[in-house]
Amino acid sequence: QYVTKRSKINPQRLPLPPGPRPLPIIGNALDMPQEFPWKTFREWTNKYGDLVHVNVVGQPILVVGSAKVAYDLFERKSSIYSGRANSTMIIDLMGWGWSFGMMNYGEQWKRHRKLFHQHFNQNAVDKYQHIQMRESRALLRRIRENPEKFMDHIRITFAATIMDIAYGIQVKDRTDEFITIAESALEGLSEAAVPGAFLVDQLPWLKYIPSWFPGAGFQKKAQEWAHLANEMPNKPFNAVKAAVKRGDARPSMVASLLENITDESARSEDERLARNAAGVAYAGGADTTVAAVQSFFLAMLCHPGVQKKAQAEIASVVGRDHLPDFDVREQLPYINAIIKETMRWQPVTPLAVPHYTDVDDIYEGHYIPAGSIIMGNVWSMLHDEEYYPNPSEFRPERFLLADGTPNPDAKDPGAFAFGFGRRICPGRFLSDTSLYSVITSVLAVYDILPALDANGKEEKVTPAWTTGLVQYPLPFRCRIVPRSKAAEGLISHSGDHYA
Numbered sequence: 001q002y003v004t005k006r007s008k009i010n011p012q013r014l015p016l017p018p019g020p021r022p023l024p025i026i027g028n029a030l031d032m033p034q035e036f037p038w039k040t041f042r043e044w045t046n047k048y049g050d051l052v053h054v055n056v057v058g059q060p061i062l063v064v065g066s067a068k069v070a071y072d073l074f075e076r077k078s079s080i081y082s083g084r085a086n087s088t089m090i091i092d093l094m095g096w097g098w099s100f101g102m103m104n105y106g107e108q109w110k111r112h113r114k115l116f117h118q119h120f121n122q123n124a125v126d127k128y129q130h131i132q133m134r135e136s137r138a139l140l141r142r143i144r145e146n147p148e149k150f151m152d153h154i155r156i157t158f159a160a161t162i163m164d165i166a167y168g169i170q171v172k173d174r175t176d177e178f179i180t181i182a183e184s185a186l187e188g189l190s191e192a193a194v195p196g197a198f199l200v201d202q203l204p205w206l207k208y209i210p211s212w213f214p215g216a217g218f219q220k221k222a223q224e225w226a227h228l229a230n231e232m233p234n235k236p237f238n239a240v241k242a243a244v245k246r247g248d249a250r251p252s253m254v255a256s257l258l259e260n261i262t263d264e265s266a267r268s269e270d271e272r273l274a275r276n277a278a279g280v281a282y283a284g285g286a287d288t289t290v291a292a293v294q295s296f297f298l299a300m301l302c303h304p305g306v307q308k309k310a311q312a313e314i315a316s317v318v319g320r321d322h323l324p325d326f327d328v329r330e331q332l333p334y335i336n337a338i339i340k341e342t343m344r345w346q347p348v349t350p351l352a353v354p355h356y357t358d359v360d361d362i363y364e365g366h367y368i369p370a371g372s373i374i375m376g377n378v379w380s381m382l383h384d385e386e387y388y389p390n391p392s393e394f395r396p397e398r399f400l401l402a403d404g405t406p407n408p409d410a411k412d413p414g415a416f417a418f419g420f421g422r423r424i425c426p427g428r429f430l431s432d433t434s435l436y437s438v439i440t441s442v443l444a445v446y447d448i449l450p451a452l453d454a455n456g457k458e459e460k461v462t463p464a465w466t467t468g469l470v471q472y473p474l475p476f477r478c479r480i481v482p483r484s485k486a487a488e489g490l491i492s493h494s495g496d497h498y499a
């Protein structure tokens with residue numbers, strides 16, 4: 001076993017957790033998988049145990065492979081395992097420091113998170129249901145106009161939902177300026193977040209090299225992206241601020257925060273918090289929910305039996321002449337099980353978002369050095385045979401008893417799918433209601449069927465996903481067809497109620 005050289009801070013000379021053998025200087029850099037790292041990490045867990053240590057060019061990384069260790073570190077020791085590592089490129093150069101999703105644990109993070117929670121906790125999200133339903137119904141109409149583009153339509157659905165909730169801004173399509181800014185800012189972010197993409201993250205002193213210097217192309221990129229990262233929270237916030245001043249702001253998170261400022265001496269700080277908290281809603285919520293719903297479409301395409309059962313359940317509760325709303329949710333256990341299985345089958349964030357600790361610790365006789373990055377292998381936990389037999393199968397029944405009612409003993413995927421401890425996703429309640437509104441609306445009126453090839457034969461689909469921080473299905477073809485004449489009528493008039 002490898003014993004750290006920093007023996008002053010590891011006086012008992014405890015071993016590090018086990019892991020693949022590192023090379024001098026570069027450590028385990030060559031062991032690190034380029035694709036689907038969660039699968040390699042699972043093999044490491046099988047070989048070395050539930051807590052694996054690697055070091056990449058001196059950076060200690062711990063991989064948590066079981067629910068037990070996740071609980072022990074992220075929950076029981078949450079005061080020291082709730083940080084985030086600083087990225088020189090993303091925070092110092094691109095200016096994403098305003099996002100509390102990237103802040104290290106501390107007072108600033110707590111203040112932002114508390115404010116965010118007030119607007120997205122389990123009860124608070126009820127007031128957004130009409131927006132979610134309106135946008136889900138708009139999705140039905142967009143699909144009818146252009147079914148091939150369903151992947152894009154899903155994107156605009158959540159962009160529009162979040163822009164309305166956070167700012168009261170109603171966007172029509174993806175050419176809207178607020179959307180193009182946010183999407184470009186997030187594209188820059190995901191490019192910069194690829195581990196090893198920018199050397200400045202390994203050698204932070206490079207940030208002092210001016211952009212005109214040969215080889216300092218990263219500075220130019222960082223400047224362009226910094227402009228977007230600044231506009232993303234500022235532009236929509238300033239628009240709402242002006243509307244509040246004029247007295248014609250639509251109801252929204254930002255409008256209510258601004259209207260409730262009573263202490264003028266705290267105004268600039270309160271405005272800063274409101275701007276940052278609203279900005280992070282789009283950053284954290286748009287792409288993730290999109291990925292989950294796209295995976296749902298893929299699951300329905302590959303599992304026609306599940307689709308039929310869900311459609312029958314909806315019809316038995318609301319008939320064929322109505323669209324289901326939130327009031328019937330309790331009566332749709334199969335739909336609720338589909339939502340859980342969607343979160344489990346291909347987790348949107350297979351490694352959650354890595355945590356960071358800045359203090360030394362000891363866990364089960366192993367030394368955990370300050371400065372470690374800790375990754376929870378969400379995918380592995382959600383594909384654990386013990387809790388989820390035949391984990392690669394999409395089988396909502398695993399969350400139900402034989403009589404079709406919810407199984408209280410089935411492990412809720414939400415315990416892992418949204419990350420861990422104090423950092424657990426604060427948008428998980430909104431994501432849940434978003435999935436419900438889209439899934440029930442779509443299944444009530446559409447069949448998701450295999451595409452036909454040139455000879456009219458049904459195409460076979462092999463499910464496959466991307467490999468980044470957020471896992472999207474790779475583009476796939478399908479036919480989305482109204483289920484009946486009554487369904488066509490529902491699609492046409494579905495928006496009226498929520499307009």
Ligand code: HEM
Pocket residue numbers: 100101102113116120280281282284285286288289292348349351352353354355417418419420421422423424425426427428430431
């Ligand atoms: C399918 C949907 C979603 C998934 C799978 C998801 C997953 C996650 C994960 C894994 C984390 C990191 C947790 C950790 O560090 O342990 C996270 C953080 C976060 N999510 Fe989500 N999320 C989803 C939807 C949303 C939505 C709809 C919002 C906003 C309304 C949102 C806002 C955030 C924010 C602000 C953070 C940062 C929290 C912090 O660092 O304290 N997420 N999410």
